[in-house]
Amino acid sequence: MALYADLHRHLGGSVVPRILWRYFKRHNQEMAQRFPKYPAFEEFYTRKRNTLDEYLELHTLVESVQTEQTLPYFIYRLIRGAYIFENLAYLELRYTPYLRTPEHLSQNQRIDEMAKIVQIVGKASQVHEYPIIISQILCMHSRLPYEVNKAIVELAANMGDYVCAIDVAGGDSHYGDRLDEFISLYQYARSLGLKTTGHLYETPQGCYPALLPYLMRIGHGIQIPLKYPELLPEIARSNQCLEVCPTTYLKTGTLEDLSELKVVFDRCFDAGVDIAICTDNAGLHNVRLPFEYENLLTQDVIDFKQLQACQDAAFRHAFAWPHKERPASLLTDLLKDNSPEKMLLSV
Template sequence: MALFADLHRHLGGAVVPRILWRFLQRSQSEIIDRFAHYGDFEQFYTAPKASLAEYLEIHKLVESTQTTGTLPYFIQRLVRGAYTFENLAYLELRYTPYLRTPATLSQTERLDLMPAVVQCVAAASQVPGYPLLMPQILCLHTHLPYEVNRAMVQLAADCVPTVCAIDVAGGDRAYAERLPEFIELFNWARELGLKTTGHLFETRDGCYPDLLPYLMRIGHGIQIPLHYPELLPELAARGQCLEVCPTTYIQTGTLTEIAALRTVFDRCFEAGVDIVICTDNAGLHNVRLPAEYEALLTADVIDFQQLQACQTASFRHAFAWPHAQPPSQVLQDWLRQPSAPAIA
């Protein structure tokens, strides 16, 4: 029985390297000509990067392969792997639908195609034999025009409950000059009844407290307990949680070792701020959710009791989990029931 939830995973980074390599082979992509062997490709795809900006460039490679024609290939394999190898019952998948439309078309034509992308992802996620609940989060983007981002907010509202929330992604340095714009869009989203999360306080370049009141969850947010712990009481009062993705901070050069997260967890637990442990880009890291748990335990960042608290919090903060309890509690309650009478 699947037991866990991942609240922060990008479609662009969800494809494991072997599956992407096979797709590139079958589609006879020119990308594959850059690598003599699969091992060279895997090294390129999963190697740590010098910065978040360099790390985000890999997303562009994957996004260029994901269209309404190819998305079922990627989504179906994602669902099977998440259910079978990660024990996931619930996965919130986030992406920017505009970036899954042909770049050769006009902006208006691409906007018109976005609903089809959302429908394609939803249909492909229904894989027989793999009962994984996978609502979508639509990502506004720092490198897209205001009109496109506004259209994605409206699309998210039109596609509830298939879409459960909006996010803002892209390089966090670009937030500064457009902060009023994103505050307006997130405020409007809340007025439309949408749930909200956003990439914020991931790096020292992404610290914008003015956007915090408009978010229900905070994508990453590790710089708050590390460098702005005075904000933690506000987070606790709002019931916000941090979506912490341990491997990401090593891959982007934000942290040099997982053990540095000990301060993040300690200060959040002390302040009453929940943390949910996520993968962010499981394929790009070639690391699945159970490995994220193990890395934190091995580095003595958290103990098993704290790990269970984080796992329980992931269902409590899930935007579209339909039950009052996580599946582990449902299973425990069922096992405690008296056995049904045997049939003669």
């Protein structure tokens, strides 16, 4: 029974460790020799890193094998797990298409190849045996040149059948020197009618208020309630939703303990700011969305009423969810329509 929505999951970090290890065993001799036994690979792949930058280096490991040929393999297994083990009805999958193109090509050739990658991801996401609504968010990247990032925005605008929004990723501490550039790209995106989110206020070094007006959702954003709660009323008025990914902050060293998120949730709820609970990199963490929920509940970060509010917010702020209600409400109405009393009345 699919009931949940995940608004923030990276394609690069979505591959669970055992599937990635099996792929390496079959196709990558160097990695197979380095990790002949699975437990050692799982420990390496999922262990805590000291900084966000160190953590993001793991994405390059997966990006290098997510090619035109292999993407359907990884996406099928991603969707199968999301449907069977996570009860997902809706998933927004984000990634930088340029980083899935062949490195030996020129920049212009790689830009031209990006549309093919988006199409492959889109078609591979249509798995009829696992009926999940999946849409793509294309990520600009802090370490890519302006020309590539602009091409990513234009690609998103031209492939609306597959793409629901744009993002900027690559570590929020790296935006500062190019802030005007990213503002102009977001302005351009909004002028093209694109929906927007962005990795922002994830770390204390990634707080750029000048970018906030251009975002419809805020990727992470936890430093706002933690360090800049005076911004919360305007975020509430702007109907911006925070995409909070609990396990990420432990894995990157941003937070020491999950209990620190209680301030984030409490201040956001008090200010009327919506939060969607997300996984970010479910494979890197080996933690699926229901376990994110459970961890927050069992550690008294949120209560059940707050959890339901976050689940409702996820569907309400979803960029491509086609219904007015979340699946649980639709299912309740369906069950009411097929209740024994109504069936007897119809006889």
